[in-house]
Amino acid sequence: AQSVAQPEDQVNVAEGNPLTVKCTYSVSGNPYLFWYVQYPNRGLQFLLKYITGDNLVKGSYGFEAEFNKSQTSFHLKKPSALVSDSALYFCASSSTGFQKLVFGTGTRLLVSP
Amino acid sequence: GAGVSQSPSNKVTEKGKDVELRCDPISGHTALYWYRQSLGQGLEFLIYFQGNSAPDKSGLPSDRFSAERTGGSVSTLTIQRTQQEDSAVYLCASRPSLHNEQFFGPGTRLTVL
Numbered sequence: 001a002q003s004v005a006q007p008e009d010q011v012n013v014a015e016g017n018p019l020t021v022k023c024t025y026s027v028s029g030n031p032y033l034f035w036y037v038q039y040p041n042r043g044l045q046f047l048l049k050y051i052t053g054d055n056l057v058k059g060s061y062g063f064e065a066e067f068n069k070s071q072t073s074f075h076l077k078k079p080s081a082l083v084s085d086s087a088l089y090f091c092a093s094s095s096t097g098f099q100k101l102v103f104g105t106g107t108r109l110l111v112s113p
Numbered sequence: 114g115a116g117v118s119q120s121p122s123n124k125v126t127e128k129g130k131d132v133e134l135r136c137d138p139i140s141g142h143t144a145l146y147w148y149r150q151s152l153g154q155g156l157e158f159l160i161y162f163q164g165n166s167a168p169d170k171s172g173l174p175s176d177r178f179s180a181e182r183t184g185g186s187v188s189t190l191t192i193q194r195t196q197q198e199d200s201a202v203y204l205c206a207s208r209p210s211l212h213n214e215q216f217f218g219p220g221t222r223l224t225v226l
Binding site: 024034036038042043044045046049051053083090094097098099100101104105107 | 117141144148155156163172191204206208213214215216217219
């Protein structure tokens with residue numbers, strides 16, 4: 001069985017500061033990992049994915065994520081936060097990359113001006 | 114191009130009534146997924162269609178839930194004899210062949226009174 005954990009319900013950061021949203025995973029076999037963002041009353045938007053290859057994955061809107069196999073983590077990062085980054089962020093895994101997504105509980109990011 | 118669309122955007126119904134939720138995937142996408150997002154349960158997988166293969170129904174919470182996908186395109190999620198615990202946002206996603214990212218629609222907010 002696969003599972004994803006997001007240990008923080010909310011992350012607060014000041015605009016211009018770096019941000020990190022944490023995610024750990026538990027999967028059998030190779031992990032297929034994703035980050036999605038949800039703005040109020042909107043569906044989920046894809047940010048980035050890790051399938052194989054480089055441990056640092058770059059995605060949309062300046063976000064990146066670092067895959068760490070030994071720590072079974074896939075933390076989302078951005079060097080300089082914007083107020084407009086405030087949203088709900090979900091980490092997810094898929095057993096083959098094509099099957100259903102298993103989501104974490106979500107982390108609300110609040111960027112203050 | 115057009116994204117995934119869902120209708121209605123909001124649906125209010127009385128307990129015991131049947132409801133139908135519609136999803137129009139992105140043209141050419143072979144895979145289609147339904148998820149449910151609720152405060153208590155987070156984001157849950159419901160059902161997955163891939164081409165002409167038998168759907169993965171493993172996430173449907175009860176036999177009151179069913180879904181079909183006609184002609185490999187439009188999908189309808191039907192909930193019979195709705196209960197208050199069915200209140201949630203129902204999200205549809207589609208995915209092109211040989212790609213991993215799922216593209217989500219805006220969701221249908223279902224409220225069962």
